[in-house]
Amino acid sequence: MLRCEAPVFRPRTLDEAFAMRAAMPDATVLAGGTDVMVYLEGGVLKPTRIIDLWGCPGMRELRFTTGGQVYGAGLTCTDVLRAMHSHPLLRDAAATVGATQIQNRATLGGNICNSSPAGDTLPVWLALRAEFELGCVRGFRRVPASGFWRGYKKIDMQPDELLVAIRVPALAGHMHFRKVGTRMAQSISKVVFAGRYSVGKEACLAFGAVGPTPMRCTAAEAALVSGASINEVVSLVEQEVLPIDDIRSTALYRRKVAGRIVRRWLDNLPRA
Amino acid sequence: MVIGTSPPRRDGMDKLTGRSLYSDDLRPDGVWYGATVRSTRAHARLRSVRRSEDFDWSNVVFVTAADIPGLNVVSLMTDDQPVLADGLVRHVTEPIALVAAPTRELALEAVRHVLVEYEDLPALFDPLVAEGHGVRIFGEDNVYKRIHIEHGTRTNTTAHLIRGRYTTGLQEQLYIEPQSMIAELRPDGGITLTGSMQCPYYIDRAVKRMLGHDRVNVAQAVTGGGFGGKEEYPSILACHASLLALAAGRPVKITYRRDEDLRATTKRHPAIIDLATLVSSDGRLLELHGRIWMDGGAYHTLSTVVLSRAILHVQGPYRCPYVDLEGTVVATNTPPNGAFRGFGAPQAQWAMERHMDRIARHVGMDPLALRRLNLVVDGDVTATGQTLRNPGGFAVLEAAERAATAPVKRKHVRPGVVGAEMREGRGVALAWHGCGFTGNGEAKIRGTVGLELRGNQVAVLSSSTDIGQGTETIFPMIVADTLGIPMSRVFNTAHDTGFVPDSGPTVASRTAMVVGGTCEKAAQRLLRALREAHGEGDFDTLAARAAAAGTPMRVNETYEVDASVQWNPDTYQGDAYPCYGWSCVIVDLRVDVDTGEIIYDRVVTATDVGKALSPVLAAGQIEGGTLQALGWATQEEVVLDAQGCMRNDRLTNYIIPTALDGPEMVTELVEIPYEGGPFGAKGIGEIPMDAPAAAVAQAIEAACGAVLDSLPMTPERVFAAMEAR
Numbered sequence: 001m002l003r004c005e006a007p008v009f010r011p012r013t014l015d016e017a018f019a020m021r022a023a024m025p026d027a028t029v030l031a032g033g034t035d036v037m038v039y040l041e042g043g044v045l046k047p048t049r050i051i052d053l054w055g056c057p058g059m060r061e062l063r064f065t066t067g068g069q070v071y072g073a074g075l076t077c078t079d080v081l082r083a084m085h086s087h088p089l090l091r092d093a094a095a096t097v098g099a100t101q102i103q104n105r106a107t108l109g110g111n112i113c114n115s116s117p118a119g120d121t122l123p124v125w126l127a128l129r130a131e132f133e134l135g136c137v138r139g140f141r142r143v144p145a146s147g148f149w150r151g152y153k154k155i156d157m158q159p160d161e162l163l164v165a166i167r168v169p170a171l172a173g174h175m176h177f178r179k180v181g182t183r184m185a186q187s188i189s190k191v192v193f194a195g196r197y198s199v200g201k202e203a204c205l206a207f208g209a210v211g212p213t214p215m216r217c218t219a220a221e222a223a224l225v226s227g228a229s230i231n232e233v234v235s236l237v238e239q240e241v242l243p244i245d246d247i248r249s250t251a252l253y254r255r256k257v258a259g260r261i262v263r264r265w266l267d268n269l270p271r272a
Numbered sequence: 273m274v275i276g277t278s279p280p281r282r283d284g285m286d287k288l289t290g291r292s293l294y295s296d297d298l299r300p301d302g303v304w305y306g307a308t309v310r311s312t313r314a315h316a317r318l319r320s321v322r323r324s325e326d327f328d329w330s331n332v333v334f335v336t337a338a339d340i341p342g343l344n345v346v347s348l349m350t351d352d353q354p355v356l357a358d359g360l361v362r363h364v365t366e367p368i369a370l371v372a373a374p375t376r377e378l379a380l381e382a383v384r385h386v387l388v389e390y391e392d393l394p395a396l397f398d399p400l401v402a403e404g405h406g407v408r409i410f411g412e413d414n415v416y417k418r419i420h421i422e423h424g425t426r427t428n429t430t431a432h433l434i435r436g437r438y439t440t441g442l443q444e445q446l447y448i449e450p451q452s453m454i455a456e457l458r459p460d461g462g463i464t465l466t467g468s469m470q471c472p473y474y475i476d477r478a479v480k481r482m483l484g485h486d487r488v489n490v491a492q493a494v495t496g497g498g499f500g501g502k503e504e505y506p507s508i509l510a511c512h513a514s515l516l517a518l519a520a521g522r523p524v525k526i527t528y529r530r531d532e533d534l535r536a537t538t539k540r541h542p543a544i545i546d547l548a549t550l551v552s553s554d555g556r557l558l559e560l561h562g563r564i565w566m567d568g569g570a571y572h573t574l575s576t577v578v579l580s581r582a583i584l585h586v587q588g589p590y591r592c593p594y595v596d597l598e599g600t601v602v603a604t605n606t607p608p609n610g611a612f613r614g615f616g617a618p619q620a621q622w623a624m625e626r627h628m629d630r631i632a633r634h635v636g637m638d639p640l641a642l643r644r645l646n647l648v649v650d651g652d653v654t655a656t657g658q659t660l661r662n663p664g665g666f667a668v669l670e671a672a673e674r675a676a677t678a679p680v681k682r683k684h685v686r687p688g689v690v691g692a693e694m695r696e697g698r699g700v701a702l703a704w705h706g707c708g709f710t711g712n713g714e715a716k717i718r719g720t721v722g723l724e725l726r727g728n729q730v731a732v733l734s735s736s737t738d739i740g741q742g743t744e745t746i747f748p749m750i751v752a753d754t755l756g757i758p759m760s761r762v763f764n765t766a767h768d769t770g771f772v773p774d775s776g777p778t779v780a781s782r783t784a785m786v787v788g789g790t791c792e793k794a795a796q797r798l799l800r801a802l803r804e805a806h807g808e809g810d811f812d813t814l815a816a817r818a819a820a821a822g823t824p825m826r827v828n829e830t831y832e833v834d835a836s837v838q839w840n841p842d843t844y845q846g847d848a849y850p851c852y853g854w855s856c857v858i859v860d861l862r863v864d865v866d867t868g869e870i871i872y873d874r875v876v877t878a879t880d881v882g883k884a885l886s887p888v889l890a891a892g893q894i895e896g897g898t899l900q901a902l903g904w905a906t907q908e909e910v911v912l913d914a915q916g917c918m919r920n921d922r923l924t925n926y927i928i929p930t931a932l933d934g935p936e937m938v939t940e941l942v943e944i945p946y947e948g949g950p951f952g953a954k955g956i957g958e959i960p961m962d963a964p965a966a967a968v969a970q971a972i973e974a975a976c977g978a979v980l981d982s983l984p985m986t987p988e989r990v991f992a993a994m995e996a997r
């Protein structure tokens with residue numbers, strides 16, 4: 001039985017949310033609650049106050065700009081799957097989160113800010129060169145996904161800030177998502193991958209669950225762009241990832257599977 | 273006739289609509305909550321156990337071994353397990369002390385303020401090392417039991433010698449409802465226990481011996497699954513809750529959190545099984561030599577019986593003229609292992625089925641052709657010298673093969689996976705399963721059922737609980753058809769030892785077959801008694817006369833063992849089981865060659881059930897058991913730390929199959945009646961656990977050439993086996 005007596009505050013506008021956040025730096029921010037509830041149940045989180053962003057206006061929209069797409073941080077995985085024009089890589093990732101019940105509550109912002117290295121959307125943001133829009137009473141700023149996760153569960157966000165939206169530029173190229181989890185649903189990743197590759201121009205090989213933060217394999221990316229063989233790229237991937245042994249899998253398995261995923265994707269690409 | 277149809281289950285609507293009250297839903301007036309102080313060490317002397325001074329104990333009761341009025345023993349088979357550790361702990365999570373408080377939070381807080389000082393002793397974790405080791409856990413040599421069977425005549429022809437080692441790991445029963453028990457004080461100074469359980473009379477006896485008096489009754493609450501995990505373990509909660517209720521002078525409830533339940537309660541025995549066979553060049557088994565080691569954990573629980581079943585099943589459904597088997601179940605400093613669906617038979621048959629595949633490889637035969645060649649037929653003799661009558665191996669094999677000719681309907685689409693390289697494979701395995709207790713078990717138990725006429729209705733009194741398998745539905749069906757009245761007029765009473773007879777524990781695939789059979793006989797007895805008292809007529813007429821006469825009508829019926837069944841427990845020769853069930857499983861799966869992940873597409877099972885009393889309930893047992901077996905095969909792995917404590921103690925990291933992992937299931941019910949069972953029924957609860965894992969291994973081998981002889985076949989292991997090729 002889960003008991004929590006902390007008072008809950010529900011902002012009616014984004015500005016009100018910023019004001020609450022500034023006034024209550026100790027408060028726990030709750031979006032879908034699918035991570036927060038687990039922490040409460042496990043006793044690792046004892047909130048004094050809760051700011052409930054669920055239903056906060058202005059955070060649950062998908063907008064299109066000339067340069068790309070803007071995802072509200074409050075969009076759920078189900079929202080992403082239902083929207084006509086959500087990004088295919090993001091759809092693939094959203095479809096793997098938990099199962100239907102979790103997808104109905106799990107928000108993009110929650111996945112990003114919870115910053116589990118195994119968060120399934122995180123490599124997608126890296127692969128898509130996304131920018132996170134943070135807001136607070138002091139104003140707005142943008143942080144590139146590549147600079148947001150600073151260390152294990154450390155993020156570039158001030159105590160008074162909230163994640164408002166994610167900006168994704170329009171990019172071309174081959175794209176690929178792959179999750180290797182523990183089962184078909186309710187499965188935490190052992191390895192999760194998002195890749196984007198414009199032949200000869202740009203490559204992004206992004207992984208989750210193989211290091212303390214989601215990460216890119218920059219040496220492998222550079223080799224790929226410069227026309228190195230698939231074998232070389234794969235062996236660089238295997239060297240660059242930083243997996244550990246834990247209760248879910250082994251470092252060796254994760255390292256090899258990371259390489260296999262990249263190999264399979266590149267092997268399957270239509271030859272230029 | 274309602275037998276052979278599938279009326280809605282009696283408990284179905286209440287469970288579906290959330291009206292059922294499970295143990296943790298019950299809140300007697302003034303109830304307090306109990307919690308357990310557990311060992312953090314695998315093996316240690318307790319220097320001291322005391323309450324920290326920086327905590328307010330005024331509203332908390334605290335109990336240690338010193339507070340036990342009777343025997344400090346969890347009574348079961350051997351008096352080795354204490355209710356609370358007294359000076360020594362032999363495994364991590366062993367209960368040391370208890371607390372109870374008005375709220376669960378306060379109780380848990382109090383547990384954190386009990387200070388235990390340990391003096392560590394060397395601990396043993398590997399059964400092969402523990403056997404005969406100088407560090408003593410049990411008896412002289414850490415051996416709970418050794419069983420040896422030799423039967424038949426040795427061969428004198430030249431033959432292939434084929435050897436292999438097969439291993440299996442721990443598995444958690446994972447009933448949906450965690451362990452829970454409530455103790456309430458009775459006006460006569462006794463105690464009533466209500467909770468989640470399989471075997472009320474096990475608890476009844478354990479609590480009576482611990483209290484040192486007989487003023488105890490035990491009632492089952494609606495129970496959310498057992499799978500063996502609620503066979504013996506609930507006695508511990510019952511003893512604990514009783515001690516706390518006495519100390520607090522009020523009702524006390526103990527409900528384990530999932531993580532505590534996973535860390536502390538029993539698991540399936542891990543096994544190491546060496547098999548060596550002599551095989552003729554055309555593939556006939558000539559000799560089977562088997563050595564089985566099982567890890568019993570730190571206390572005996574039911575280990576010797578688990579070992580017994582393993583030994584008796586390791587030959588599989590195959591003929592072999594000479595068999596030499598030895599099994600040893602060893603004590604280690606890990607939490608005790610205990611009853612789990614299949615009870616040793618799945619481990620043993622995993623080994624034999626894998627060994628059959630090894631033989632097939634060795635002599636260059638198709639694995640199925642090899643099985644056909646050796647499959648038992650009428651008149652074949654088992655390792656215990658039992659002559660098999662009308663065995664169903666070929667019947668289930670043919671039924672499964674027929675069903676498997678249909679194309680696989682459904683191919684799973686994995687979210688987030690495109691362009692993966694998948695290899696398809698099919699595997700076939702066979703199993704047999706002895707129904708009911710081993711040997712003279714039933715003769716010892718003499719399970720009894722009562723029937724009581726209440727107006728024109730009939731109450732069935734038994735201690736056979738419904739743990740999801742359908743007892744509340746099946747017994748009324750059997751009694752109704754025997755009396756010739758509608759099922760709506762027959763019902764099971766509560767399973768309360770205060771007024772039901774002891775019909776034996778709810779285990780060993782015996783409830784429908786043995787106790788159900790006793791229900792049938794009890795109904796016949798009731799009719800006879802009515803006729804004696806009230807003359808001729810159908811049940812309704814007689815019941816009306818009985819009601820008019822105002823005399824109560826109650827009969828008891830005790831299970832009588834067929835005199836032709838002979839068993840010698842010392843030589844392990846004779847009729848090991850009154851009858852056997854048979855099963856064949858055909859698995860279609862795909863292996864992801866990059867990751868070693870397994871996708872199950874279809875599982876065809878054909879199972880000899882004797883008679884499908886309720887086809888829906890029968891199929892439910894088989895499909896649920898099959899999914900549990902698939903989990904054992906490829907997903908479920910208990911990860912232990914250096915003290916032997918389960919690290920993956922959450923449902924997020926102890927991986928069981930979800931509904932989405934389940935394949936298409938084609939479930940063929942084959943009916944070869946057993947004349948000793950009600951309407952011909954055999955036990956079916958456990959057999960679905962036996963064959964699937966081996967079929968999966970064979971299918972993986974067919975798909976990608978990876979040979980796996982250890983369970984679980986996790987993606988990591990499949991991947992490594994593919995690389996090792």
Ligand SMILES: Cc1cc2nc3c(=O)[nH]c(=O)nc-3n(C[C@H](O)[C@H](O)[C@H](O)COP(=O)(O)OP(=O)(O)OC[C@H]3O[C@@H](n4cnc5c(N)ncnc54)[C@H](O)[C@@H]3O)c2cc1C
Nearest residue numbers: 029031032033034035036097098107109110111119120163
């Ligand atoms: C059964 C189950 C299965 C799961 N399966 C998966 C899975 O397969 N893959 C996966 O990646 N995750 C999984 N998760 C984890 C979780 O569902 C996701 O991380 C989800 O995206 C979290 O979103 P939420 O809205 O529920 O976050 P919440 O729990 O509400 O919040 C998570 C964290 O983010 C912070 N936060 C939320 N929104 C904001 C914001 N706008 N600004 C600042 N901080 C914010 C919160 O304070 C909190 O620290 C699973 C969880 C459960 C319970």
